[in-house]
Amino acid sequence: MTLNRRQLFRLVGAGAALSSLGTTAAVAAQPKFVEPTAQKPMLLCFNENPLGMSEKAKEAIASTMYGSRYPFAQVIAFKKDLAKFMDVKPDEVLLTHGSAEAIRATIEAEATKNTVLVQPELTYGDGADVAKRNNILVKNVKMGPDWSIDLAALRKVAAAEAKKHRVLVYLVNPNNPTSTIADSNEIFNWIKSQPKNTFFILDEAYAEFVNDPSFKSCCELVRQGFDNLVVLKTFSKIFAMAGMRLGYAVGDVKVINKIRDHVAYEVMMNQTTLAAALSELNDKEFLKESKESNDEAREILYKALKELNIPYLPSQTNFVFIDLKAPLKPFADRMKAEHILVGRPFPPAVQWCRISLGTPAEMRYFVEKLKEFRQKGWV
Numbered sequence: 001m002t003l004n005r006r007q008l009f010r011l012v013g014a015g016a017a018l019s020s021l022g023t024t025a026a027v028a029a030q031p032k033f034v035e036p037t038a039q040k041p042m043l044l045c046f047n048e049n050p051l052g053m054s055e056k057a058k059e060a061i062a063s064t065m066y067g068s069r070y071p072f073a074q075v076i077a078f079k080k081d082l083a084k085f086m087d088v089k090p091d092e093v094l095l096t097h098g099s100a101e102a103i104r105a106t107i108e109a110e111a112t113k114n115t116v117l118v119q120p121e122l123t124y125g126d127g128a129d130v131a132k133r134n135n136i137l138v139k140n141v142k143m144g145p146d147w148s149i150d151l152a153a154l155r156k157v158a159a160a161e162a163k164k165h166r167v168l169v170y171l172v173n174p175n176n177p178t179s180t181i182a183d184s185n186e187i188f189n190w191i192k193s194q195p196k197n198t199f200f201i202l203d204e205a206y207a208e209f210v211n212d213p214s215f216k217s218c219c220e221l222v223r224q225g226f227d228n229l230v231v232l233k234t235f236s237k238i239f240a241m242a243g244m245r246l247g248y249a250v251g252d253v254k255v256i257n258k259i260r261d262h263v264a265y266e267v268m269m270n271q272t273t274l275a276a277a278l279s280e281l282n283d284k285e286f287l288k289e290s291k292e293s294n295d296e297a298r299e300i301l302y303k304a305l306k307e308l309n310i311p312y313l314p315s316q317t318n319f320v321f322i323d324l325k326a327p328l329k330p331f332a333d334r335m336k337a338e339h340i341l342v343g344r345p346f347p348p349a350v351q352w353c354r355i356s357l358g359t360p361a362e363m364r365y366f367v368e369k370l371k372e373f374r375q376k377g378w379v
């Protein structure tokens with residue numbers, strides 16, 4: 001089955017199940033399982049792709065022999081490919097050093113002297129960290145039931161704030177650490193209503209893992225011409241390039257130009273990273289394998305959690321948020337003693353633990369440890 005980029009985007013970017021590309025095949029890219037040690041612990045803590053970079057990306061890196069020259073031409077060529085993949089114009093894309101840089105640059109570009117950042121209280125911390133460093137007030141909005149994003153409450157707080165301030169709404173969808181999605185139609189309606197003094201930052205770092213067909217990437221609103229939002233994406237997650245540092249922003253040309261003023265040099269990206277990214281972008285087999293491996297790992301974890309009666313939130317990402325019903329630290333310390341690193345504390349969910357999904361083999365190992373912990377009365 002051959003897909004053009006536009007079709008592939010719909011499957012990958014819009015978050016539909018990549019497994020629909022074919023039946024679940026053996027995952028060729030699975031790395032060999034090795035028991036964790038103190039020197040090489042099992043990393044179930046950073047939401048990375050446990051398969052590692054694709055073979056093609058590694059080959060692309062090895063053949064990047066022109067490191068003595070500036071990468072201007074490669075940046076321009078890569079942006080064209082990326083824009084095609086995303087079905088937007090090259091001018092509507094800004095390359096950044098990871099989406100971390102895109103979060104910082106967006107907030108700094110869009111903030112005025114009188115700005116408030118509005119966000120759900122349980123979300124990825126970068127938005128609030130950048131805001132605080134820039135003396136921007138952060139308004140945390142309480143979560144809904146089961147740590148859901150309460151869009152109605154966010155909207156109310158943002159509307160009240162917008163009477164006095166410029167408002168930046170930071171929305172991570174799917175959310176981290178909860179792994180769940182907020183209602184796409186509600187988000188679309190809110191942005192389309194173009195509330196005054198309000199700009200939306202949509203962080204879609206995990207969109208490629210989503211299985212729920214109701215999820216829609218907000219890139220669609222950029223294509224429709226809305227200029228009150230930016231969508232932030234990353235190569236760190238399903239594309240397996242967390243250590244290579246590449247993210248990007250998708251937005252209206254005016255929005256992108258404004259954010260560009262807050263990054264060092266878009267034309268000076270690392271060409272090795274670009275070579276790897278271009279290869280990953282076109283490697284639909286690798287993306288499909290990564291998605292299938294993640295789905296399989298998630299099912300292994302779900303099965304054990306059900307057996308052990310440990311509640312969890314239904315995950316649309318490469319991590320699962322589980323309810324320990326006890327403080328996180330003793331659990332994390334005991335897992336660490338087994339050379340397994342789990343997620344950090346995410347207040348106010350102080351009794352919950354974020355487990356990043358490893359390979360299926362890693363999850364089987366983790367699940368055995370979890371069962372041993374139950375026998376010892378630790379979970």
Ligand SMILES: Cc1ncc(COP(=O)(O)O)c(C=O)c1O
Binds near residue numbers: 046100172176242
């Ligand atoms: C929601 C979210 N946004 C952004 C990032 C930053 O990712 P990177 O800078 O590697 O693109 C992360 C990393 O975990 C994340 O979870």
